[in-house]
Amino acid sequence: MNDVMEKIQTKHTEAPAKKEKAKVKKVLIICSKGKIEDVYAALVMANGALMEGIEAKMFFTFFGLEAITKKNADHLHTATVGNPAFMPGLPTMLGGLPGFEAFASYMMKKEMDKLDMPHVTEFIQMIDAGGGEIYACKLAADMFHLKKEDFLPEVKGIITVGDMYALADGEGTQIIFI
Amino acid sequence: METLVMNNLKVDVNEEGYLKNPAQWTPELAHEIAKEVNIELTDRHFEVLNWLRAKQAEGVALSIRKVGNSGLVDIKEFYQLFPGGPLKISSKIAGIPKPVSCI
Numbered sequence: 001m002n003d004v005m006e007k008i009q010t011k012h013t014e015a016p017a018k019k020e021k022a023k024v025k026k027v028l029i030i031c032s033k034g035k036i037e038d039v040y041a042a043l044v045m046a047n048g049a050l051m052e053g054i055e056a057k058m059f060f061t062f063f064g065l066e067a068i069t070k071k072n073a074d075h076l077h078t079a080t081v082g083n084p085a086f087m088p089g090l091p092t093m094l095g096g097l098p099g100f101e102a103f104a105s106y107m108m109k110k111e112m113d114k115l116d117m118p119h120v121t122e123f124i125q126m127i128d129a130g131g132g133e134i135y136a137c138k139l140a141a142d143m144f145h146l147k148k149e150d151f152l153p154e155v156k157g158i159i160t161v162g163d164m165y166a167l168a169d170g171e172g173t174q175i176i177f178i
Numbered sequence: 179m180e181t182l183v184m185n186n187l188k189v190d191v192n193e194e195g196y197l198k199n200p201a202q203w204t205p206e207l208a209h210e211i212a213k214e215v216n217i218e219l220t221d222r223h224f225e226v227l228n229w230l231r232a233k234q235a236e237g238v239a240l241s242i243r244k245v246g247n248s249g250l251v252d253i254k255e256f257y258q259l260f261p262g263g264p265l266k267i268s269s270k271i272a273g274i275p276k277p278v279s280c281i
Binding site for chain 2: 044047048050051052115116117118122125126127129130131
């Protein structure tokens, strides 16, 4: 019995050949939503990656495209209806009152300002300046009738899903979908 | 307390290599730390380092955005000067604590 225990113990103490910790080298962040909190999650992670010396690519699709249009990038809203985590005590019907969503979004942006969080267009400029690349989804752009000139100047191109996967080429890449 | 010895310069650093006391910093030390990350410091680097040190001394929580809005250097140049994580690397070279900003 003791022999067996000893064997088990030695087995446990013998550390397996240590592998070099595989680092994240690149992130591809896909943003498919246009709500302010989802877009910021994508932007913070992309910018945060660059700050750590990690390569970052962004692909905006469907409602996420709103975040990279000249027209709406700085006018994103949060959802006050169908969002149970938003003011949990608030009756759903109130969230749907005219102007409520705009007011809630305004308040949210004010809080973000306090934390020194940049507006979407400035954030995108920061990511671009840091070497991050931003792309729009061709299928969604076609669907919403958006053209190159509708997007912010930092948007590098309107690309297919195949091209998007090519952005993730290379070892140590992580794809994040929002 | 860990001690870092570089070319006869002795300073106290934390486990990540950041200086524990910014007052122990000297330009010579900056050159030594920068060598470790393959950066050859120029006057331009020192302008940024001195700005960072001054702001840190004022108690400002540093972020990439603040550096970009400093009027001294834009974000693009900041990334070029300190490639591979500009805020962290420049803070380490400037002898100030590791920044805690997410932006």
